[in-house]
Amino acid sequence: MTLLKSPPIYTPQSPTRPAKRTVGRSYQAIIAMTLITTIMGGGIGTRLATLQLVEGKQNVQEANRNRIRVIPKQPERGKILDRKGRILASSRLSHSVYVWPLAQRKTTWPRTLRRLSQLLNIPEAEIQNRMERAGYSSPYLLRVAWGLSREQVTALEEYSSELDGIVIDVETVRHYPNGKVASHVLGYTGEMNDEDLERRKDRGYRLGDVIGQMGAEAAFESQLRGEWGGQQVEVDGLGQVVQFLGTVPAKAGQDVRLTIDLEIQKAAEAALGDAQGAIVAIDPNNGAVLAMVSRPAFDPNIFSTRITEKTWAELQSADNPFVNRALQGFAPASTFKIVTTAAALESGKYSPYTVLGTFPYLTVGGIQFWDWNRAGFGPLDFAGAMAWSSDTFFYQIALGVGGPTLIEWTRKFGFGQKTGIELAGEEASGLVADETWKNLELGEDWYAGDSVNMSIGQGYLQASPLQVAVMFAVPANGGYRVKPHLLKDNEEAKNWRESLDLEPVTVDILQRGLRQVVTNGTGGAMNDPTLPPNAGKTGTAEDPPRLSHAWYGGYAPYDKPEIIVVAFGENSGGGGGAFAAPKVKQVLDAYFKMKNRQG
Structure with missing residues (x-):
């Protein structure tokens, strides 16, 4: 590379003056140079001494860092x-x-x-x-x-x-x-x-x-x-x-x-098949996740080779296979009647012996809210209303306790917040709307009809299959909300749960109602002598104009629960009893067969 030289710098000179005395100037220059050389030499010597004696080790290390x-x-x-x-x-x-x-x-x-x-x-x-x-x-x-x-x-x-x-x-x-x-x-x-x-x-x-x-x-x-x-x-x-x-x-x-059991996981995978949705199985006593399935799925081995942008785009387009539907929010439908029952009894506005008439529909705010069978079921108590999943029974409960109380208990059961599972980055909080939310989002007040819809798990309410499993754990374990987790450890169950301080009679009514769902209600598919006595609840959530969502959550054995299984079909149609309950039964069957083999 060629460097261009800078032009000479011109400095104006002062006018000519008479020459001054120059005698002794050469000696002054020699003396000055000697002093400067002595000072510089001393400085260089001092610096060399410092580098060698004081900073020598540090400099060797620095040189090695540059060399190695x-x-x-x-x-x-x-x-x-x-x-x-x-x-x-x-x-x-x-x-x-x-x-x-x-x-x-x-x-x-x-x-x-x-x-x-x-x-x-x-x-x-x-x-x-x-x-x-x-x-x-x-x-x-x-x-x-x-x-x-x-x-x-x-x-x-x-x-x-x-x-x-x-x-x-x-x-x-x-x-x-x-x-x-x-x-x-x-x-x-x-x-x-x-x-x-x-x-x-x-x-x-x-x-x-x-x-x-x-x-x-x-x-x-x-x-x-x-x-x-x-x-x-x-x-x-x-x-x-x-x-x-x-x-x-x-x-x-x-x-x-992990807390996952590979055998139960495979059974849950087989039960869900190719249906879009999710299955979750947890231990009701400590929240350990035994199985978690989401469909559609993907093979993680594909990422052991180079993935092009085109391949990634193709994978993403197939109904979002990387979304874990077990952690996403959907309307929980009639499974939510567990919360409505607890809110009614704990509020003190309804006694454990309450009996209400049920009807084809109720009119609230000029709108007809129908029962699912379009006919009603006659007089029912809490357990009977749970067994037959009477909508008009729970509509009346919601009107009696009011929106704020129902919302309060919904949150106590863990809805509207992340469960605490380690997959926090992939988990949705769900939605528990209230009047403040409705004012901000829709510019409307909270109406009685909103409480009516909420009482049966519809309206402005969303919960994930995992959150629904946590809800089922409350009646299953006697009143405790568990924290689901994937990391296996030897901590006692009490470290993974907290009491909701439910009255014993509330827990008893919930347990009896969920048992009657199986013995003489909408969950008859689970009433199989090959299974231990079990309890559960169906749910069918409307999602117009698409097909409805189907839910079933259940636990077994009824008297001393070991496992909760929740099955969810996204826009599957068919209803909870027909679509989801058989899938839960398949997982429970695999669990207890495995247990019997192991003695």
């Missing part, structure tokens, strides 16, 4: 196990290809990257972009593809003479031996995007790192991740590698044991 670098090696991710130690997610070996920016100068990389692009069928611009983001002086290996086929590895080896700085290595990638089973619980892993990197770079994450993207993989990332290792290398002043100095082994991540 580490090429990182990603650790093997910890396994995810079910409650009995069976593998749900592990790792397998796979070939990956890396670019080592230090291996070439920036000017010589384009030809190599062009050849690599051709061999891997990856857009050259994509590889180039990754190089520029990492920096051409980066000492780190930069992964550009993983899950290579045997043919790709062979092709890279054949053209190795043209691929200076391209490294093929064997690393571990995630493997899910059961395919789609529990995919929404487990989630998947994938490379960080720019936003992920910005949030995590202060925790040691680097461009190209693989992290948990959803489910347990994301929730337990810190345990599963492990600690990086790598190779120490010496580099020269140009950043070129001179020699390898040694290897620091990576430390594998911790294994994580």
Whole structure:
């Protein structure tokens, strides 16, 4: 490169004056130079002494930092196990290809990257972009593809003479031996995007790192991740590698044991089949999640190879398979009559011995609110109204207790807030509307008809299948709201639940009503002698103009519950008793058969 010289600087001179005395000027200059040299020499000597004697150790360390670098090696991710130690997610070996920016100068990389692009069928611009983001002086290996086929590895080896700085290595990638089973619980892993990197770079994450993207993989990332290792290398002043100095082994991540039971999970998967919806099974005593299924599902193994934008778009378009419907809000329908009953009895406005007439419909605010059978059921008490799911019975209850009381108890049962499960980023809070919400959102007051709709789980009310399971736990365990969780531990049940302080008579009426649903009500499909005595509740939620949602939640054994199962069919039609109850029965049947085998 040629440098242009600056033009000479012109400085105006003062007018000519008589010459001054110059005798002794040469001696003054010599003396001044001697003093300056002495002072400078002393300063340099002092600085050298400081560098060698005082800061010597620090400077050696700094020089080593500039000379010695580490090429990182990603650790093997910890396994995810079910409650009995069976593998749900592990790792397998796979070939990956890396670019080592230090291996070439920036000017010589384009030809190599062009050849690599051709061999891997990856857009050259994509590889180039990754190089520029990492920096051409980066000492780190930069992964550009993983899950290579045997043919790709062979092709890279054949053209190795043209691929200076391209490294093929064997690393571990995630493997899910059961395919789609529990995919929404487990989630998947994938490379960080720019936003992920910005949030995590202060925790040691680097461009190209693989992290948990959803489910347990994301929730337990810190345990599963492990600690990086790598190779120490010496580099020269140009950043070129001179020699390898040694290897620091990576430390594998911790294994994580979930509360999921693989056998029950598979039974729930089979029960739901291809129907769009969800099934949740929990322990009513401590909230441990035994199974969680959502449809449509996906195979997390697809993320163990490179996913193109086109493939990702195709996956997303198939009715949102990555949405965990077990954690999304829907109208809970008549399952919600559990809350309405508790609100009535605990408010003191209705006695446990209340009997009300039921009718084809009630007129409230000039609107006819019909019973589901369009005829009514005659006089009913609380248990009978639960058994037959009489709408007009619960309409009257709602009008008697009023909207604020019903809303208060709805929230006490856990609706309108996240349950506390570790998948918080994927969980919806649901909706429990009140007058303030209605004023803000719709510009309307709260009407009596809103309370009527709410009493049967319709209107401005949404709950997830998991929240509905938490609701069923209250009568099942004697009055406690549980906190659902996925991480298995040995804590006592009391640490996972809190009392709602229900009166014993309230719990008794709820239990008897839910039992009568099975013995002589809308849940007759569950009245099977091959199952232990059980209790439950049907629900059918209108969703016009689409088909209705179908619900059934149940628990068994009735006298000492061990498991709650909630089945939900999204726009399935058919009603809770016909569509959802048989699916719950299938899961309970698998659970008790497994229990009997194990003694």
